[in-house]
Amino acid sequence: MASALTAETLGGGFDDAPIQSARAFRAALDAMARPGRIQVIGGAVPPAPLSVAAGTLLLTLADGTTPVHLAGDADCDALRGWITFHTAAPLVPAEAAVFAVGRWTDLLPLARFATGTPEYPDRAATLIVEMPVLEAKGSVLAGPGIRDRARLTLPDPDAFRANHALFPLGFDAFLTCGSRVAGLPRSTRVEDV
Amino acid sequence: MTEQAYNFAYLDEQTKRMIRRAILKGVAVPGYQVPFASREMPMPYGWGTGGVQVTAACLTPGDRLKVIDQGADDTTNAVSIRSFFSRTAGVAVTEATAEATLIQTRHRIPEHPLTEDQILVYQVPIPEPLRFLEPREPETRKMHSLEEYGLMHVKLYEDIARHGAIATSYDYPVKVEGRYVMDPSPIPKFDNPKLSGCPALQLFGAGREQRIYALPPYTRVDSLDFDDHPFDPSKADHDCDLCGAGDSYLDEVIIDDAGGRMFVCSDTDFCRSRRAAGHAGRLGTPAGEAA
Numbered sequence: 467m468a469s470a471l472t473a474e475t476l477g478g479g480f481d482d483a484p485i486q487s488a489r490a491f492r493a494a495l496d497a498m499a500r501p502g503r504i505q506v507i508g509g510a511v512p513p514a515p516l517s518v519a520a521g522t523l524l525l526t527l528a529d530g531t532t533p534v535h536l537a538g539d540a541d542c543d544a545l546r547g548w549i550t551f552h553t554a555a556p557l558v559p560a561e562a563a564v565f566a567v568g569r570w571t572d573l574l575p576l577a578r579f580a581t582g583t584p585e586y587p588d589r590a591a592t593l594i595v596e597m598p599v600l601e602a603k604g605s606v607l608a609g610p611g612i613r614d615r616a617r618l619t620l621p622d623p624d625a626f627r628a629n630h631a632l633f634p635l636g637f638d639a640f641l642t643c644g645s646r647v648a649g650l651p652r653s654t655r656v657e658d659v
Numbered sequence: 660m661t662e663q664a665y666n667f668a669y670l671d672e673q674t675k676r677m678i679r680r681a682i683l684k685g686v687a688v689p690g691y692q693v694p695f696a697s698r699e700m701p702m703p704y705g706w707g708t709g710g711v712q713v714t715a716a717c718l719t720p721g722d723r724l725k726v727i728d729q730g731a732d733d734t735t736n737a738v739s740i741r742s743f744f745s746r747t748a749g750v751a752v753t754e755a756t757a758e759a760t761l762i763q764t765r766h767r768i769p770e771h772p773l774t775e776d777q778i779l780v781y782q783v784p785i786p787e788p789l790r791f792l793e794p795r796e797p798e799t800r801k802m803h804s805l806e807e808y809g810l811m812h813v814k815l816y817e818d819i820a821r822h823g824a825i826a827t828s829y830d831y832p833v834k835v836e837g838r839y840v841m842d843p844s845p846i847p848k849f850d851n852p853k854l855s856g857c858p859a860l861q862l863f864g865a866g867r868e869q870r871i872y873a874l875p876p877y878t879r880v881d882s883l884d885f886d887d888h889p890f891d892p893s894k895a896d897h898d899c900d901l902c903g904a905g906d907s908y909l910d911e912v913i914i915d916d917a918g919g920r921m922f923v924c925s926d927t928d929f930c931r932s933r934r935a936a937g938h939a940g941r942l943g944t945p946a947g948e949a950a
Contacts (some may be wrong), residue, residue, distance in 0.1 A: 484667035488719045491679050495717065498686050499860045500775075527683075529676050564680075571724045584804035588684035598738045610689045610836055613858075634838060638687040639818035653685035653836070653875075 474642045475547040478511035480525055485577060492524040497640065498649035502616025504600060508645045510552075513544035519642035520567050520594045522547075527592075530554040535563035538572025541597070567594040570621035576629070579637050585612055587634040590652070600643035606657040607650075615657075618648055626656045668715040668748040673697055678716035678871070682862060685873035688836030691803070692786050700742075700866065706736055708866030710763045710782035713742070717761060717778060717862070718744065720914055723751045725759035730767040731906070732924035737765075754928050766829070767874040768850040770907050770929040773859035775876060783843045783865035784874065788842040792897045808840045813885060828893070834881045839874065841880075848882065849892045849908045855880035897922040900934035903940035 480486040512521030528534055534555040536545060546587035549555055560566060560578035573579075573593060581586040584591035597619065604619040605626075618641070620626055629636040629652055636652030666672065674696075680904035681695040700708040718724070724744055728736040732754040740763060741752050752758050756771040763780045773779060785791075789799045792810045795857035802808070811832055818826045831848035835841050843854055844863060854861065854874060861874040874880060895909045900921040907929055909922040921942055934943060 483672055485720060487672065487675070488667065491675075492717065495679075495682065495686070495860070497900075499873075500681050523844050527676060527680055529673060531677070532680070587688050587691055587801045588681070592683070610878040611686075613877045634691060638683070638707050639693070651875075653687060653689060 472544075472547070473552075474513050474640040475551050478513065478521070478548065479552045480509050486636075487526045490522045494523060494526065494640065494649070495646065497647050498611075498638070498651055500611045501609065501650055501654045502602060502612060502618040502648065504602055504618075504646050505650045506645050507647050513542075513598070515539045515547050516545055516548075516567070517596055517642050518550055518645045520596055522645075523594055523640055523647065524549060524555070524565065524567065525552055528553040528555040530556070530566040530622075533558040533562050535547070535560045535566040535568075537566060537568025540560075540572070541570040554586075563591050565592050565594060569596045569597070570577075576637070578627060581629075581632055581635040581637055582636070587636075590635065591637045593637055593639040595639055595641050597621065597641050597643040600641055600646050600648060606658055607654050609654045611651070612654070618650070620656065621649070623656045626650060626654070630655055665747045667720075668696065668718045668744065670703075670712065670715045674712075677715045678712055680883065681871045682713065682716060682873065685862070685871050686837075686860075686875050689873060689874055689878050690839030690841040691777065692865075692872045695869055696869050697866045697869040702739070704867040705784065707740060707763070707765055707782035707872070709864030709868075710765070710780050710866075711740060711864075712866060712943045713763060713780045713862050713864035713871060714740075714744065714763045715748070717780070718748050718750055720749065720833055722760045723753050724863075725753050725762045725928075727750035727762065727767055727769065727833060727928075728765045729910075730769075730929075731927045732944045733927060738912075756926075756928050757930070766845045766847075767908070768846055768853045770904075770924070770926045771932075773857055775858045777859040779857075779859050779861045781846075781861065781863045783842065783844040783868070783870070786842055786863065786865040786868050786870040787863065788840050803839060803909055805944075808834075811840060812885075815883060817884070819885070824891075825884070825888060831890075832883050834883060835874065836879050840883070841874075843880075844884075847908055848890075849894050851880075851882045851890070852892055895922055898940055899924045899930060899943075902930045902938045904930070904938070 510521035532636040579591040607616040639650040681693045726737040726741045728734040756769040765782045830845045882890040907924045
């Protein structure tokens with residue numbers, strides 16, 4: 467399934483990778499360190515259906531050493547070509563993924579993703595969940611990185627509760643919508659409202 | 660002026676991505692030591708190669724960098740790391756804690772309270788708190804996974820049995836969010852309370868030992884102790900002789916051959932700004948006059 471090299475495949479990357487990836491990483495770091503706080507991130511212009519935020523995260527964090535799983539709509543020729551050209555990341559099934567990107571329903575079932583081992587909990591997948599809306603309201607979050615309480619629209623609070631119950635194992639998630647991104651590490655507790 | 664021969668912040672992009680991924684996993688599992696492929700840096704191990712790599716991965720062109728070594732901005736290590744990033748990343752530098760967006764530190768937490776807009780990067784020599792009790796890495800890794808920290812409490816107990824108090828005065832072990840026992844790097848235990856509930860993100864880099872770990876903002880950090888021997892963040896029973904501060908961590912300085920000594924703030928920026936505000940200690944001079 468060789469896809470032709472098109473302008474869409476070759477374009478949409480960083481113009482100035484060291485600077486743009488540094489800014490994007492700081493936004494991603496802030497997002498992961500302060501769950502519920504929404505950051506704006508940009509620089510990449512990926513082909514549809516990927517959002518600017520999800521594309522920028524992949525260009526910033528993925529490379530030839532990090533297998534990526536494309537879920538549902540995201541698994542299209544245009545995106546396969548774009549990610550391969552810009553990051554050289556191998557495209558793999560969910561079980562082998564370091565990063566997985568797609569809509570929530572396409573990422574299910576979550577049990578497929580690596581949650582780390584008791585001795586190496588860092589060997590866990592990071593999910594990049596494309597959201598229809600992303601706002602600082604909805605489910606109540608608490609835990610490291612949150613002063614008192616934070617609020618965030620979650621696709622499925624119960625799934626994140628179950629993930630937190632595995633701590634220190636579990637996956638970590640970035641929720642993306644357009645150029646907006648929020649982090650949801652496994653350390654975050656999703657409280658009952 | 661950035662040295663054009665180097666990539667932004669010295670490290671290549673592939674290396675920074677690897678470090679950035681490790682930092683994010685460290686943030687997601689507070690207190691857990693994430694292995695990373697530490698690089699050779701243009702300075703010897705022990706001079707902050709871990710902190711430098713974490714700083715390089717975090718810096719953006721808009722940052723204002725402060726580097727301290729045992730609280731001081733003007734010691735060799737601090738000066739050379741500051742000039743390193745000023746040359747390879749072109750970032751602004753400062754000595755004022757309040758003006759910095761990223762602070763790399765060796766063995767101190769600044770006295771001035773940190774804010775949400777700051778990142779504190781620690782240089783760590785030995786990241787494994789259990790290392791001197793159990794030299795084998797597979798064993799300490801298993802102990803962390805099983806939350807088996809009895810050995811550490813035995814060590815603290817033996818301190819009490821031998822000295823009547825916990826004699827560890829720096830590198831004092833802490834427990835993060837009730838889960839991982841963590842080495843806070845060789846900060847004095849006076850600084851331990853500042854680790855907990857800190858509004859700034861705290862990142863730890865150990866270059867030779869190839870580990871990165873993190874404390875997200877507002878993480879609960881407890882210094883290990885016993886109910887009948889509670890943790891005591893001890894402090895020299897003096898005020899600063901230059902600025903008169905009674906609440907800062909002090910260095911003892913020998914000033915003559917006749918047993919004369921003085922106590923001064925270890926945090927030079929804190930001491931200087933207090934003197935600039937008109938405070939003076941026993942041997943201090945008010946603002947504007949040469950010390």
